[in-house]
Amino acid sequence: MTVELSELVSRLRRFDASTISDACERSGTEHHVVTGIAPLTAAVPVAGAAITVQLGPADDSSGRSARHLATAAVDAATNDHVIVIDHQGRSDCAGWGGNLSRGAKRRGCAGTIIDGAARDIDEAAAIGYPVFGRGSTPRTARGRAVEVGCQTPIEFAGARVMPGDFVIADSTGIVIVPQRAIADVLDAAGAIAAHEEAIARRIDEGTPISEAMGRRYERMLHGDGADAH
Numbered sequence: 133m134t135v136e137l138s139e140l141v142s143r144l145r146r147f148d149a150s151t152i153s154d155a156c157e158r159s160g161t162e163h164h165v166v167t168g169i170a171p172l173t174a175a176v177p178v179a180g181a182a183i184t185v186q187l188g189p190a191d192d193s194s195g196r197s198a199r200h201l202a203t204a205a206v207d208a209a210t211n212d213h214v215i216v217i218d219h220q221g222r223s224d225c226a227g228w229g230g231n232l233s234r235g236a237k238r239r240g241c242a243g244t245i246i247d248g249a250a251r252d253i254d255e256a257a258a259i260g261y262p263v264f265g266r267g268s269t270p271r272t273a274r275g276r277a278v279e280v281g282c283q284t285p286i287e288f289a290g291a292r293v294m295p296g297d298f299v300i301a302d303s304t305g306i307v308i309v310p311q312r313a314i315a316d317v318l319d320a321a322g323a324i325a326a327h328e329e330a331i332a333r334r335i336d337e338g339t340p341i342s343e344a345m346g347r348r349y350e351r352m353l354h355g356d357g358a359d360a361h
Contacts, residue, residue, distance in 0.1 A: 211239075
């Protein structure tokens with residue numbers, strides 16, 4: 133991976149999903165927010181560039197891979213990546229499992245986010261690999277789901293995700309930022325985080341919250357609240 137990608141991912145990981153969502157609004161960036169997909173292992177935030185996987189039913193005639201689902205994504209991953217899987221919200225079978233978690237952990241991948249169910253969650257937790265999903269099931273994907281595509285555009289819980297888009301996920305939710313806009317979003321996030329940290333310090337010091345947040349707080353996303361106290 134390029135130094136530029138590593139630098140962008142490193143900057144992204146300084147923030148949480150809420151700050152990045154606010155930064156998208158402040159910078160006028162069209163972005164996607166996904167809720168209802170939560171940490172299945174420890175609540176460890178993950179962030180990075182998306183490696184996309186499209187799954188489909190085993191009888192899907194639009195295409196299927198001879199390889200096991202998501203293995204190509206694991207092989208392509210580095211510590212700058214998050215694997216993002218469109219499993220259409222399915223809970224009848226798992227679109228991710230223990231050996232995939234082990235392979236991804238070995239590659240240094242930041243984590244996996246799946247719109248649907250995963251399995252072998254205890255195994256993933258034991259090795260410290262973050263998995264986000266809609267739930268878990270022990271039921272195998274064999275004969276039920278196949279990989280239709282890897283590193284192609286996907287629809288993820290209603291959000292369009294392109295390979296290389298930036299993704300941040302924590303216990304609050306998931307934010308997807310178009311690759312072309314990430315630099316502007318990170319600049320805006322820095323200003324917002326500094327303002328929020330200043331407010332938090334004042335609250336911790338005993339300042340009444342109405343005073344700490346200030347009357348201009350509501351306009352912070354318009355860029356004119358950074359000096360409000």
